[in-house]
Amino acid sequence: MQKILIIIHAAPYGSERCLSGLRLATALAGRDDKPQVRVFLMSDATVLSLPNQVDGATNGLQGMVETLVNHGVEIRSCRTCALARGIAELPLIPGVSIGTLQELAQATLDSDKVITF
Secondary structure (H helix, E strand, O other): OOEEEEEEOOOOOOOOHHHHHHHHHHHHHOOOOOOEEEEEEOHHHHHHHOOOOOOOOOOHHHHHHHHHHHOOOEEEEEHHHHHHOOOOOOOOOOOEEEEOHHHHHHHHHHOOEEEEO
């Protein structure tokens, strides 16, 4: 089984890089050969961890995150980045957790491919 790590550091709003990362993760997680997909949110992408954001889309970014969680994708939000933005102690989308740089380092070493957005 292939192991793929997707690191998203672009803000959820203002560009399409975050959306592109989520779309790729969704496409990979939905494949019949079932690669192991992990998503690590850094910098302004940590805001994506928060529920109930209104972005104008029918299912929105939260819906995409929930779909990934339902497909068994591990989604972690950088603790240091979340602390810097004052969101580390806020409730997160169910299935999303706070992660550490050490966990990211291990996931990087364990992965066959690492993709950043």
